[in-house]
Amino acid sequence: MDEIDRTIVNLLRADGRTSYAELARRVGLTAPSVQDRVAKLEKNGVITGYQAVVDPEAIGLGITALIGIIPDSSADHLAICDKLGAIEQIESCYFLAGVECYQIKVRVPKMADLEQLIHRVAGIGGVAQTRTTITLSTKWEDRPQPIPTGEVEHGVD
Amino acid sequence: MDEIDRTIVNLLRADGRTSYAELARRVGLTAPSVQDRVAKLEKNGVITGYQAVVDPEAIGLGITALIGIIPDSSADHLAICDKLGAIEQIESCYFLAGVECYQIKVRVPKMADLEQLIHRVAGIGGVAQTRTTITLSTKWEDRPQPIPTGEVEHGVD
DNA sequence: GATGGTCCGGTCGATCTCGTCCACTCGTCG
DNA sequence: CGACGAGTGGACGAGATCGACCGGACCATC
Numbered sequence: 001m002d003e004i005d006r007t008i009v010n011l012l013r014a015d016g017r018t019s020y021a022e023l024a025r026r027v028g029l030t031a032p033s034v035q036d037r038v039a040k041l042e043k044n045g046v047i048t049g050y051q052a053v054v055d056p057e058a059i060g061l062g063i064t065a066l067i068g069i070i071p072d073s074s075a076d077h078l079a080i081c082d083k084l085g086a087i088e089q090i091e092s093c094y095f096l097a098g099v100e101c102y103q104i105k106v107r108v109p110k111m112a113d114l115e116q117l118i119h120r121v122a123g124i125g126g127v128a129q130t131r132t133t134i135t136l137s138t139k140w141e142d143r144p145q146p147i148p149t150g151e152v153e154h155g156v157d
Numbered sequence: 158m159d160e161i162d163r164t165i166v167n168l169l170r171a172d173g174r175t176s177y178a179e180l181a182r183r184v185g186l187t188a189p190s191v192q193d194r195v196a197k198l199e200k201n202g203v204i205t206g207y208q209a210v211v212d213p214e215a216i217g218l219g220i221t222a223l224i225g226i227i228p229d230s231s232a233d234h235l236a237i238c239d240k241l242g243a244i245e246q247i248e249s250c251y252f253l254a255g256v257e258c259y260q261i262k263v264r265v266p267k268m269a270d271l272e273q274l275i276h277r278v279a280g281i282g283g284v285a286q287t288r289t290t291i292t293l294s295t296k297w298e299d300r301p302q303p304i305p306t307g308e309v310e311h312g313v314d
Numbered sequence: 315g316a317t318g319g320t321c322c323g324g325t326c327g328a329t330c331t332c333g334t335c336c337a338c339t340c341g342t343c344g
Numbered sequence: 345c346g347a348c349g350a351g352t353g354g355a356c357g358a359g360a361t362c363g364a365c366c367g368g369a370c371c372a373t374c
Binding site: 012048049054055061064081084088090092093096102133138142145148 | 202248259296
């Protein structure tokens, strides 16, 4: 994970379809060696995939909500997580330090779908309460921040 | 936005580097027509970009936190948003319906960076209070959900 | 302390696939 | 009938990919 790798990752985060030839030009290597580096970054779990970024509204997912999940005292966190994972409308799921043990981000087409979804989440065993916040607008999302320079080691190369 | 477009978008959300030739094979068209469709999807704002998905821990961003922002009564929401936009550690920013007018997701290398970041956010004019929750783990993030079939129109084609 | 083997990362060149442009076809609609 | 949108097929240049080769770092041996 040297400076060149960081540059490659930054370029691929900004545009995931950048060709190896283009990456090579940017970092001053040849295409095969860039390809080799990218393959290693993928193998080492630094790059875990590539996604097209899609406007949720354009595909009929106009409503976004954040839902905090408060477990009851005897809840099995992992069981809750499994159940949450089966709900495909949940795009993200964070395990939190706090009263709300999870926060999930969901997208649905209509308010009725959100209502149904909240009932489904609230019905999961071990869930005592949910707290839903509607997002009025998404200012930005998944904005890649520059990779911090490795002045301090953090265990991955 | 027909069934073929939905398939293309689903494929590109699952793997943003899928070649046009491969997409063409999957949807039963030729590469040029797929390319044409993708270009239109990009032009119409359905596909807004492509990103490599990177493991934050692997690039030294081991700490993720969610911060709720509570404005004071006279706050200018847009001004706050501009200031937030200038902070590169903020990966996502949602405008909410609720006491907390924004929720932001931040990533930093160390706790000290988080502390500094919270102070910076709290110091923005119009911000009365912040509420920070540390994420202990990210169960999943940006999981693409299937595009709902357009049984109901939603204004974008 | 010099020598030789090995490994790692890179380059180079050949080949095959892919991207891209253009001309043509076909069905639809005015 | 003509125009248009969407797709096809072919051609050509660019990119991806593979194998062979090269040079430096490292290490053990002599």
